[in-house]
Amino acid sequence: MMWDLLVAPFTEFAFMQRALAGALMLSLSACPVGVFLMLRRMSLTGDAMAHAILPGAAAGFLIYGLEIWPMTLGGLVAGAVVAVGAGAVARLTVQHEDASMAALYLISLSVGVVMVSLRGSTVDLMHVLFGTVLALDDAALKLIGLVLVVTALAFGIFWRALVAECLDPLFLRSVSGMGTVVHFGFLALVVLNLVAGFQALGTLLAVGLMILPAAAARFWTQAVLPMVALAVLIGAASSAGGLLLSYHFSLPSGPSITLSAGAIYLLSVLAGPRGLLVPRLPRRNHRTA
Amino acid sequence: MTSSAVALHDLTAGYGSRAAIHHVTGEFALGSLTAIVGPNGSGKSTLLKTIAGLLTPMSGECSRSRKALAYLPQISELDRDFPARVRDLVTLGLWQRRGLLDRHLAEDRARVEDALFQVGLEGFGHRPLDSLSGGQLQRTLFARVLVQDAQLILLDEPFNAIDDKTIRDLTALIQHWNAEGRTVLTVAHDLALVRAHFPQTLLLARRAVAWGPTSEVLTEANIARTRTFQEAWDEDAPWCAPDAAWRAA
Numbered sequence A: 001m002m003w004d005l006l007v008a009p010f011t012e013f014a015f016m017q018r019a020l021a022g023a024l025m026l027s028l029s030a031c032p033v034g035v036f037l038m039l040r041r042m043s044l045t046g047d048a049m050a051h052a053i054l055p056g057a058a059a060g061f062l063i064y065g066l067e068i069w070p071m072t073l074g075g076l077v078a079g080a081v082v083a084v085g086a087g088a089v090a091r092l093t094v095q096h097e098d099a100s101m102a103a104l105y106l107i108s109l110s111v112g113v114v115m116v117s118l119r120g121s122t123v124d125l126m127h128v129l130f131g132t133v134l135a136l137d138d139a140a141l142k143l144i145g146l147v148l149v150v151t152a153l154a155f156g157i158f159w160r161a162l163v164a165e166c167l168d169p170l171f172l173r174s175v176s177g178m179g180t181v182v183h184f185g186f187l188a189l190v191v192l193n194l195v196a197g198f199q200a201l202g203t204l205l206a207v208g209l210m211i212l213p214a215a216a217a218r219f220w221t222q223a224v225l226p227m228v229a230l231a232v233l234i235g236a237a238s239s240a241g242g243l244l245l246s247y248h249f250s251l252p253s254g255p256s257i258t259l260s261a262g263a264i265y266l267l268s269v270l271a272g273p274r275g276l277l278v279p280r281l282p283r284r285n286h287r288t289a
Numbered sequence B: 001m002t003s004s005a006v007a008l009h010d011l012t013a014g015y016g017s018r019a020a021i022h023h024v025t026g027e028f029a030l031g032s033l034t035a036i037v038g039p040n041g042s043g044k045s046t047l048l049k050t051i052a053g054l055l056t057p058m059s060g061e062c063s064r065s066r067k068a069l070a071y072l073p074q075i076s077e078l079d080r081d082f083p084a085r086v087r088d089l090v091t092l093g094l095w096q097r098r099g100l101l102d103r104h105l106a107e108d109r110a111r112v113e114d115a116l117f118q119v120g121l122e123g124f125g126h127r128p129l130d131s132l133s134g135g136q137l138q139r140t141l142f143a144r145v146l147v148q149d150a151q152l153i154l155l156d157e158p159f160n161a162i163d164d165k166t167i168r169d170l171t172a173l174i175q176h177w178n179a180e181g182r183t184v185l186t187v188a189h190d191l192a193l194v195r196a197h198f199p200q201t202l203l204l205a206r207r208a209v210a211w212g213p214t215s216e217v218l219t220e221a222n223i224a225r226t227r228t229f230q231e232a233w234d235e236d237a238p239w240c241a242p243d244a245a246w247r248a249a
Helices: A001-012 A014-039 A043-052 A054-064 A070-093 A097-118 A122-132 A139-168 A169-175 A177-217 A224-249 A251-272 B043-052 B085-096 B106-118 B134-150 B164-179 B191-197 B221-229 B243-249
Strands: B002-013 B019-028 B034-038 B059-064 B069-072 B153-154 B183-187 B200-205 B207-213
Touching: A001 A014, A001 A224, A001 B207, A014 A043, A014 A122, A014 A139, A014 A224, A014 B200, A014 B207, A043 A054, A043 A070, A043 A097, A043 A177, A054 A070, A054 A097, A070 A097, A070 A139, A122 B191, A139 B085, A139 B183, A169 A177, A169 B085, A169 B164, A177 A224, A177 A251, A177 B002, A177 B191, A224 A251, B002 B043, B002 B183, B019 B200, B019 B207, B034 B164, B034 B191, B043 B059, B043 B069, B043 B153, B043 B183, B069 B134, B085 B134, B134 B221, B153 B200, B164 B183, B164 B191, B191 B243, B207 B221
Parallel strands: B034 B183, B034 B200, B069 B153, B153 B183
Antiparallel strands: B002 B019, B002 B059, B200 B207
């Protein structure tokens, strides 16, 4: 019965409710960030940042064990160092941000792996890399909620500047000194959401819920606000669908959620009005002007 | 109360240790309409960037009133793939009036629609940016300048790769701005156009070759002087005094 398949797992088990609550809050928070990452052609920056926070999270984990605040703080610090460092190199030297970001995240990632190998096991590493959405405790849910509030406030206040910085950065610089603030503030939001995400999905896949729904939404609409709304919807659907897959087939939950979003992405590539097939359908008529 | 919109005093500006404009002094009068003419690499864009405050002078001064200006760059960083419509781009021009947080009122929206009407893009408000031709995009950017409602307007080669009709329309708009008492600086290459529509001209070749009424500036002799201008940097160019002695030491 549909009820048993889709709803009962969430009503019967508290851990499933927590997982769903966490994943839905993450979708609300991270998917809009992902839309702007994509529109600024920084999708891979999100991926790089996810790797960059590893040594910080690993340091917290190795010193304090699976405690949420040390891991979070460590991740935030590592992410901030890489984001600010890469941004500074890009703005102050000849090198563009793609190269400086790649250089710094590689350094950060190898520091993280060295640290884990000095003291720790592969089990520890797997834990940090892949997260534990089915074991979200109150502290983790509070952290995700806090990040959601901060993200929503930041978007509410800086929306106009963020759109201007994406659409025409030189114009924003000619009328206001806000461009640099917006750029680094946005990177801070990316790090914040990745840190919130790695509690549930791990550092490797936290970026999945950020990028995949945004990338899928791009194929369906040609305006920013609907794109953000659609990305959140896709993120929420992937969260619920992934958790159910994980429950019924005993699959790891993080990859199940990311794979669900991936399936929606592939479907969108094929079927979206701005995707692979629809623009290539043979047309019998064209307009004269 | 000063009568100049922009005053340059011994202004040198450029990139690294290379001066793109070298010890230029003079002023653009309030309400004047000036064409800035010169060969490629003569420092025209550098001058506008410095006036717009996007580039810090290496020495000397560039002073202007604190009032808002509108700057239309030659090489735009506009992202035409961003999912925005013509109206969204023109609405950016409200920044100086409404800033980050003030609500856009009905009168603001009316201003945007009126600007689209004035540049001949009535009914284009909902078009995606990536569907515009080069001329339509330039009209859109002029509409944004209109919305900015600035007293000082800097236009860097606004007529590049634009057809005759669009050039005529945009030139008429520039003259309309000037008639309203705004100060307009326009980088241009078409000397016939400059002679016909711009009362003042600054002829630039790293330094100011001539500056004043267009008929006195655009003489054969002056233009010939800019032809000898070397665009390429001279790797062995002497250091400019006063720190030449220090460099040599």
